[in-house]
Amino acid sequence: xxxxxxxxxxxxxxxxxxxxxxxxxxxxxxxxxxxxxxxxxxxxxxxxxxxxxxxxxxxxxxxxxxxxxxxxxxxxxxxxxxxxxxxxxxxxxxxxxxxxxxxxxxxxxxxxxxxxxxxxxxxxxxxxxxxxxxxxxxxxxxxxxxxxxxxxxxxxxxxxxxxxxxxxxxxxxxxxxxxxxxxxxxxxxxxxxxxxxxxxxxxxxxxxxxxxxxxxxxxxxxxxxxxxxxxxxxxxxxxxxxx
Amino acid sequence: xxxxxxxxxxxxxxxxxxxxxxxxxxxxxxxxxxxxxxxxxxxxxxxxxxxxxxxxxxxxxxxxxxxxxxxxxxxxxxxxxxxxxxxxxxxxxxxxxxxxxxxxxxxxxxxxxxxxxxxxxxxxxxxxxxxxxxxxxxxxxxxxxxxxxxxxxxxxxxxxxxxxxxxxxxxxxxxxxxxxxxxxxxxxxxxxxxxxxxxxxxxxxxxxxxxxxxxxxxxxxxxxxxxxxxxxxxxxxxxxxx
Numbered sequence: 001x002x003x004x005x006x007x008x009x010x011x012x013x014x015x016x017x018x019x020x021x022x023x024x025x026x027x028x029x030x031x032x033x034x035x036x037x038x039x040x041x042x043x044x045x046x047x048x049x050x051x052x053x054x055x056x057x058x059x060x061x062x063x064x065x066x067x068x069x070x071x072x073x074x075x076x077x078x079x080x081x082x083x084x085x086x087x088x089x090x091x092x093x094x095x096x097x098x099x100x101x102x103x104x105x106x107x108x109x110x111x112x113x114x115x116x117x118x119x120x121x122x123x124x125x126x127x128x129x130x131x132x133x134x135x136x137x138x139x140x141x142x143x144x145x146x147x148x149x150x151x152x153x154x155x156x157x158x159x160x161x162x163x164x165x166x167x168x169x170x171x172x173x174x175x176x177x178x179x180x181x182x183x184x185x186x187x188x189x190x191x192x193x194x195x196x197x198x199x200x201x202x203x204x205x206x207x208x209x210x211x212x213x214x215x216x217x218x219x220x221x222x223x224x225x226x227x228x229x230x231x232x233x234x235x236x237x238x239x240x241x242x243x
Numbered sequence: 244x245x246x247x248x249x250x251x252x253x254x255x256x257x258x259x260x261x262x263x264x265x266x267x268x269x270x271x272x273x274x275x276x277x278x279x280x281x282x283x284x285x286x287x288x289x290x291x292x293x294x295x296x297x298x299x300x301x302x303x304x305x306x307x308x309x310x311x312x313x314x315x316x317x318x319x320x321x322x323x324x325x326x327x328x329x330x331x332x333x334x335x336x337x338x339x340x341x342x343x344x345x346x347x348x349x350x351x352x353x354x355x356x357x358x359x360x361x362x363x364x365x366x367x368x369x370x371x372x373x374x375x376x377x378x379x380x381x382x383x384x385x386x387x388x389x390x391x392x393x394x395x396x397x398x399x400x401x402x403x404x405x406x407x408x409x410x411x412x413x414x415x416x417x418x419x420x421x422x423x424x425x426x427x428x429x430x431x432x433x434x435x436x437x438x439x440x441x442x443x444x445x446x447x448x449x450x451x452x453x454x455x456x457x458x459x460x461x462x463x464x465x466x467x468x469x470x471x472x473x474x475x476x477x478x479x480x481x482x483x484x485x
Binding site: 151 | 398
């Protein structure tokens with residue numbers, strides 16, 4: 001369903017964020033990407049919906065080659081949900097409007113229909129009562145759940161999560177992870193960049209370890225956590241699992 | 244203190260002979276002063292928005308055109324720029340389009356001059372306001388499938404507006420003051436009227452005191468309205484937060 005091949009991304013002259021990444025994700029698969037900061041995992045994720053234009057290589061979603069210059073990216077992005085570290089809710093609009101906006105403007109849904117979908121999705125992420133609040137009135141965890149609802153309201157084929165819990169206070173992390181876990185059980189195709197190894201173990205079909213702009217190895221959570229093949233992978237897990 | 248000065252000036256302008264004569268003569272120009280400031284500002288807003296968007300566009304041509312325009316405007320003082328628009332740009336454009344120069348009244352030439360000058364300043368205000376909205380907002384809009392334009396319109400600009408409105412108010416006051424320069428291209432706004440009246444009557448002291456009174460009332464009145472408007476905006480924001 002998603003195919004990334006030979007992906008390179010260079011910032012400026014000599015920052016090589018991605019150095020030849022190949023990755024395939026099947027429909028319904030949950031892939032968790034881990035690695036030290038600066039390893040290129042966020043850049044990889046942001047390349048999948050072309051928020052970052054790769055220097056070389058191919059990104060293909062559901063048969064559409066996004067790296068082809070003629071492709072209408074807006075249309076593809078409507079089918080690819082993205083959740084950001086900083087939530088990026090629209091602060092001048094209510095929660096309900098946040099979830100309705102793109103449905104109306106991109107999907108062309110009527111106000112009634114978009115409103116109904118929005119309420120369903122807010123219910124889905126567990127905060128239907130906040131529909132009329134403004135983002136700044138919500139806690140970080142609630143904001144991130146609204147962001148997830150906003151993406152889901154577009155009926156995406158795949159959801160991308162870019163460190164969705166990294167900006168949250170510790171006590172709010174689990175409410176967001178629970179929503180994500182629920183999504184994975186419902187069969188959503190997901191690519192998740194995170195440091196939450198508990199989530200990776202519980203939800204991932206596959207864990208991908210990246211370092212220095214390359215995929216070092218990948219495997220089931222069991223294989224990766226209990227028996228990593230590469231020294232770099234072992235060092236990384238030792239470091240983050242020890243505390 | 245200021246109120247006392249305005250009060251004294253006002254008393255003279257309205258009730259003291261000769262001062263009041265000057266006032267009666269000059270007030271015919273008030274309407275033109277206000278109209279030119281308003282029209283000039285409205286057109287400048289449109290130019291400023293387009294130039295401000297051009298300045299941050301990813302299109303190289305748009306970016307360079309916008310930057311050239313803004314730097315050109317900022318490179319010339321207001322008065323020479325008014326002469327330049329009045330005596331160079333407008334006649335050239337009129338020639339080019341094969342129109343009759345007389346069909347464009349001095350008032351409109353003056354308005355174009357103000358609009359072009361302030362368009363350049365407002366472009367920077369718009370650019371600053373837009374750039375004060377975090378990059379994540381654009382990314383969030385785009386990732387939902389909205390086009391650049393749609394994201395700009397529904398997400399970025401409404402937020403930028405909050406940062407833009409206070410400086411816009413100041414620029415409106417500035418444009419109102421700068422209408423006085425238009426007396427030098429013979430537009431009969433209040434400063435020009437003061438010159439005409441004083442030259443004919445030799446009542447220089449009377450004419451220019453009345454003129455000062457008129458500007459004080461206009462500018463102070465406008466500042467007052469703007470501060471009320473801003474206070475309402477911040478109250479609205481605070482209310483939202485609670």
